[in-house]
Amino acid sequence: MKPNGNDPLVMIDNDxxxxxxxxxxxxxxxxxxxxxxxxxSTCWLYLGHESELKKPGDFVTRVVGxxxxxxxxxxxxNIRALFNSCPHRGSQVCRERKGNxxxxxxxxxxxxxxQDGALxxxxxxxxxxxxxxxxxxxxxxQVPRLESYRGxxxxxxxxxxxxxxxxxxxxxEYLDVIFDQSVDGMEVIGGTQEYAMNANWKxxxxxxxxxxxxxxxxxxxxxxxxxxxxxxxxxxxxGVGKDLGNGHGVIEYSAPWGRxxxxxxxxxxxxxxxEIDALNARNEKLYxxxxxxxxxxxxRNLLIFPNLIINDIMxxxxxxxxxxxxxxxxxxxxxxxxxxxxxxARKFRLSNFLEFLGPGGFATPDDxxxxxxxxxxxxxxxEVRWNDISKGMGLEQPAMDDExxxxxxxxxxxxxxxxxxxxxxxxx
Amino acid sequence: xxxxxxxGSDAGTLTRPEVEDFLYAEAELxxxxxxxxxxxxxxxxxxxxxxxxxxxxxxxxDNNLFYIADDRYRLGERVKRLMKRTAHAEYPHSKTxxxxxxxxxxxxxxxxxxxxxxxxxxxxxxxxxNIFFGKLLYGLEVSDGKIRIRSKRVVLDTNGLRNQGRISIxx
Numbered sequence: 001m002k003p004n005g006n007d008p009l010v011m012i013d014n015d016x017x018x019x020x021x022x023x024x025x026x027x028x029x030x031x032x033x034x035x036x037x038x039x040x041s042t043c044w045l046y047l048g049h050e051s052e053l054k055k056p057g058d059f060v061t062r063v064v065g066x067x068x069x070x071x072x073x074x075x076x077x078n079i080r081a082l083f084n085s086c087p088h089r090g091s092q093v094c095r096e097r098k099g100n101x102x103x104x105x106x107x108x109x110x111x112x113x114x115q116d117g118a119l120x121x122x123x124x125x126x127x128x129x130x131x132x133x134x135x136x137x138x139x140x141x142q143v144p145r146l147e148s149y150r151g152x153x154x155x156x157x158x159x160x161x162x163x164x165x166x167x168x169x170x171x172x173e174y175l176d177v178i179f180d181q182s183v184d185g186m187e188v189i190g191g192t193q194e195y196a197m198n199a200n201w202k203x204x205x206x207x208x209x210x211x212x213x214x215x216x217x218x219x220x221x222x223x224x225x226x227x228x229x230x231x232x233x234x235x236x237x238x239g240v241g242k243d244l245g246n247g248h249g250v251i252e253y254s255a256p257w258g259r260x261x262x263x264x265x266x267x268x269x270x271x272x273x274x275e276i277d278a279l280n281a282r283n284e285k286l287y288x289x290x291x292x293x294x295x296x297x298x299x300r301n302l303l304i305f306p307n308l309i310i311n312d313i314m315x316x317x318x319x320x321x322x323x324x325x326x327x328x329x330x331x332x333x334x335x336x337x338x339x340x341x342x343x344x345a346r347k348f349r350l351s352n353f354l355e356f357l358g359p360g361g362f363a364t365p366d367d368x369x370x371x372x373x374x375x376x377x378x379x380x381x382x383e384v385r386w387n388d389i390s391k392g393m394g395l396e397q398p399a400m401d402d403e404x405x406x407x408x409x410x411x412x413x414x415x416x417x418x419x420x421x422x423x424x425x426x427x428x
Numbered sequence: 429x430x431x432x433x434x435x436g437s438d439a440g441t442l443t444r445p446e447v448e449d450f451l452y453a454e455a456e457l458x459x460x461x462x463x464x465x466x467x468x469x470x471x472x473x474x475x476x477x478x479x480x481x482x483x484x485x486x487x488x489x490d491n492n493l494f495y496i497a498d499d500r501y502r503l504g505e506r507v508k509r510l511m512k513r514t515a516h517a518e519y520p521h522s523k524t525x526x527x528x529x530x531x532x533x534x535x536x537x538x539x540x541x542x543x544x545x546x547x548x549x550x551x552x553x554x555x556x557x558n559i560f561f562g563k564l565l566y567g568l569e570v571s572d573g574k575i576r577i578r579s580k581r582v583v584l585d586t587n588g589l590r591n592q593g594r595i596s597i598x599x
Contacts, residue, residue: 097482097587191480191493194588198556219514224505330590335493347490350497354489359594360478360496362509365517368594376554 007385010414017393019407023381026200026374031417032326038416039306040065044147044154044167046308046320047071047081049336051151051187057100057115061092062332064155065322069143070094070104071153074115081143081155082117093140104140113140150179151186152318170244174252174302178312180287181261181295182338188318189350193333195359199371201307201323204331205409207367208309208319209301211241211251211400212391217370221356221363225257230266232256239298239400241392247305247412249405255299257314260337260349262296268348275345303405305412315353327375333358440539440570447543447568448531450575455526458598463507466598471569471576474500478582478595485563485583495595496582510598517596522553524597528564540578541568547582549599551592558592560599561585 009031011020025031045065052060052071059072061084070084070093086093086106093106093113103120105112111122117140119133132138145156147164149172154164165172179186197204207213214237215222225231239253258265262283264276283292300312309319319333335353337346356363377384389410392402457466470476478496479487489497498506509515527548534542548561560582567579582599589595 189493190487190491191483192588193480193493193495194482194590196590196593198593217516220509220512223512223514224509227505343490350489350491350493354494354497355502358493358495359589360494360596362506365594365596366515369517369596372554 009417010410017390019389019393020386021389021410023378023385023387027326027378034417042158043306044156044164047153047155049151049188053079057102059101060098061094068092072115081146083141086111087138117142150175169246171248171304174250174300177295178310184339186336187339189335189337193358195331197329197368197371198327199329199375200326201321201329203371203374204321204329206406207371209249209251209303209405217366218363224362233265241398241400241402241405243404243408247409248303249408250300250302251400251405252298252300253400254297260345275342303409314356315349317357441536442541442570444531444533447533451528455528458526459524461521463510467504467507469577470500471578472500474577475579476503481584481587522551522597525550539570543568551597560592
C-alpha cells in the first residue's frame with residue numbers, strides 16, 4: 001500500500017479557513033494515470049495560435065496531452081489538427097517541427113496523405129480492395145474536437161466535451177481584455193522557449209499565478225529593476241485574485257514595471273512615450289476610458305484550466321506545459337504581441353520578456369529551482385503530508401498575493417479526479 | 429591577469445593558437461566562477477545571445493524571442509545577479525566544465541576577428557548533471573594589445589532545453 005493512499009486529495013475546512021492539498025498528488029503514479037484519463041483526455045487543451053499558420057500548407061508538429069499532433073492549414077485556409085500517426089502501421093507521418101507542405105508522406109511504406117489527412121495514394125494500390133481508399137480508417141485521423149477563441153486554438157480528445165466557449169466561461173472576458181490590445185490581431189512572435197523542470201506540472205500551475213512569492217524568490221530581479229535607471233514607475237503592486245469557475249483563475253493587479261500594452265517607463269524615452277500615449281488614446285476611443293485603463297495599467301496572470309497560462313505582465317506570454325511523469329514537465333512558451341506594433345515597441349516587449357521570463361531570464365530560473373526543490377521535499381510526504389493553500393481564504397475579496405486563484409484550480413482538479421459525488425471532500 | 433588577453437606581435441591580427449589560448453582562459457574564468465573578471469573580457473558595446481533552437485541561428489533578437497539577448501548592461505547585471513546568494517537557481521553554484529574545440533578564424537580585418545568553434549559545457553547542480561553543446565560564434569576585437577569580445581552567440585544543437593531545463597549558468 002502506498003503512503004497516504006487513504007488521504008483525501010484536497011482537504012477543506014471552511015470554519016478554520018484551511019485549504020490543504022495532499023503531497024501525494026505530486027508523486028503518485030496512480031494520480032498521474034488518472035490525470036491522463038480525466039484531465040488530459042477530457043479538457044480543452046491549448047494547441048497553438050492561428051498566427052503560427054500564416055500561409056496555406058503551413059504546419060507545426062507538437063505533443064499535446066501526450067499525443068503527437070500535426071497542426072496545419074489546408075489550401076482552402078481550413079485549420080486542422082490530425083493525429084500524426086500513419087493509419088497503416090502507426091509511424092509518425094510528419095517528422096519535421098514546422099514547415100509548408102502540399103501533402104504528407106509516411107516514409108515507412110510510402111503512403112501519401114492530403115492536407116486534410118485523406119489517403120491519396122499508396123504503393124501497390126492494386127493489391128488492396130477496390131474501396132480501401134473510401135474507408136475512413138485509411139486516412140490520418142482528425143482530433144475529435146478543434147475550436148478556437150480569439151485566435152487561440154484548443155483541441156479536445158473527448159467528442160462529447162462542452163463547446164470551447166462554454167468551457168472558457170468567465171475566463172473569456174479576461175482573454176478579451178488581453179487580445180483587445182490589438183486591432184489587427186495578436187501574433188505569436190518567432191522563437192519558442194522549450195524547456196523542462198524536474199517537478200510535477202501542478203507546481204507550475206500554482207507558480208504561474210502566485211503573487212505571494214515575488215519578494216523572496218525574485219529578490220535579484222527586483223534588485224535589477226530598482227538599480228536600472230527609468231525601469232520602474234512608482235505604481236504599487238496591488239490587486240485581486242479570483243476563481244473564475246471551471247478551474248480557471250486569475251490575478252489582476254497594478255505593478256511598477258513598464259507594460260508595452262500601455263504603461264510607459266522613462267527608459268523607453270520620448271519616442272516611446274508618444275507611442276504609448278497614442279496607443280492608450282486609441283484604446284480609449286475604441287473601448288472607453290475604464291477598459292482602456294484596464295488594458296494599459298492592469299497586469300493579468302490568467303490560468304485556463306488545466307495547463308494554459310497567459311501572463312499579460314511586463315510582456316505577454318503564452319505558456320503551456322505537460323507532465324511526462326509525476327516529477328517531470330515540459331514547457332513551451334511563446335511571446336505574443338499586436339501585429340501592428342512598431343519595431344521599437346516590439347524590441348521593448350522582447351527585452352522586457354527576457355529580463356524576467358524564460359529559462360535564461362533573471363526570474364524564471366529561480367522559479368524552476370523552487371519547484372524542483374518542492375518536488376525533492378515531497379520525498380518526505382509520508383511524514384509531512386499536506387501543502388497549504390489557505391492564504392486569504394476568509395477574505396471577502398482575496399488579494400493578488402493570496403491563493404484564491406490556486407484554490408480555483410484545485411477545486412476543479414479534485415472534482416475531476418474524484419467524480420461528482422465526492423466533489424467537496426470537505427471536512428467541517 | 430590573463431596572459432591570453434595580452435597580444436604581443438602583429439597588433440591587430442591573431443593566430444589560431446592565440447585565439448585558442450584566449451578561449452581556454454575564458455572557459456577557465458567561467459568554470460572558476462570568476463565572473464566579474466570574465467565580464468572584463470567584453471567591450472562596452474558587447475552582446476551575448478542565445479537564440480532558441482526552432483528559428484535560424486542568425487535570427488535577430490529584435491523580432492524573435494530568444495533564450496538570452498543581453499547587451500553589455502544586462503550582461504553586467506547578469507553577472508551581478510549570479511554572484512548573489514539570492515540568485516537561487518545558482519546557489520549553491522553549479523559545477524561546470526566548459527570545453528572548446530575546432531577553433532577557426534573565419535575572417536579578420538582591421539582588428540575585428542570573427543571566430544567559430546564547437547563547445548560542450550557540462551553542469552552539475554544538486555544530484556543532476558547535463559550537457560549543453562553546439563557552436564559558438566565570436567566577434568573579437570584586438571586593440572592596444574588586448575583581445576576583447578564584441579559579440580558571443582551560442583548556437584545550441586539540442587531541440588530546446590528538455591534535458592538541461594534552464595540556462596542559469598553562462599555558456
